[in-house]
Amino acid sequence: MKTFAIVMVILVVALAGVMGYALFNTALVVEGKGMQVLSASQRMEDFEALREDIERGTVEGxxxxxxxxxxxxxxxxxxxxxxxxxxxxxxxEMVEVQLSPGGQDVLCYDEKTLVTIAPGESRDVWCVLLTRGTPSAVRELTVTYYLWGNAQTVKYTYE
Structure with a gap:
C-alpha cells in the first residue's frame, strides 16, 4: 500500500508539472510571410466601400x-x-490581429470571420491597412487569442 501511495504522489506531481508547463509556457509562434503595397486605385471597389463606410460611420475594424x-x-x-x-x-480561439498606427494611417481591418487554430496546426492571417501616401511600412502587429479562456498576446514588428 505504501508503494502504491508513493507511485500515485509521483504521478500527481508529474501531471501537475506537465499541466503547469502547458498553461504557463504556451504561445503562438508568429512568422512574417510578406507585405504587399497596393495602390488604392488598383482596388477601387474596396476603396469606395471603405470610403462609404467611413461616411456612414459603419467601419468594421x-x-x-x-x-x-x-x-x-x-x-x-x-x-x-x-x-x-x-x-x-x-x-x-478568437485569433485577431491589431496594428499600431502611424501618423498617416486611416483604418485597419483583419479577417471578418472567427479564426481558430487547432493544436499543432498553422494558419496564415492577414491585416489590411489603408494609409495616405507611402509612409514607412514598419508597424508593430499584436496578435490576440484565447487559450483555455485566458487572453494571450504576441507582438510582432514588421520591418
Whole structure:
C-alpha cells in the first residue's frame, strides 16, 4: 500500500508539472510571410466601400482618422500576412490581429470571420491597412487569442 501511495504522489506531481508547463509556457509562434503595397486605385471597389463606410460611420475594424478619403490615387493598401503556429495542447480561439498606427494611417481591418487554430496546426492571417501616401511600412502587429479562456498576446514588428 505504501508503494502504491508513493507511485500515485509521483504521478500527481508529474501531471501537475506537465499541466503547469502547458498553461504557463504556451504561445503562438508568429512568422512574417510578406507585405504587399497596393495602390488604392488598383482596388477601387474596396476603396469606395471603405470610403462609404467611413461616411456612414459603419467601419468594421479600427478607424484612426475619420476624415473621409477622396482621391484613391493618394492612398495605399498595406497588406500584412502572418503565419501563426499553435504548439499548445488546446486550440487558440478568437485569433485577431491589431496594428499600431502611424501618423498617416486611416483604418485597419483583419479577417471578418472567427479564426481558430487547432493544436499543432498553422494558419496564415492577414491585416489590411489603408494609409495616405507611402509612409514607412514598419508597424508593430499584436496578435490576440484565447487559450483555455485566458487572453494571450504576441507582438510582432514588421520591418
Amino acid at each position: 479600427a478607424l484612426f482618422d475619420a476624415t473621409v478619403p477622396m482621391n484613391a490615387a493618394d492612398y495605399n493598401f498595406y497588406v500584412y500576412t502572418l503565419r501563426l503556429k499553435n504548439n499548445c495542447l488546446v486550440p487558440a
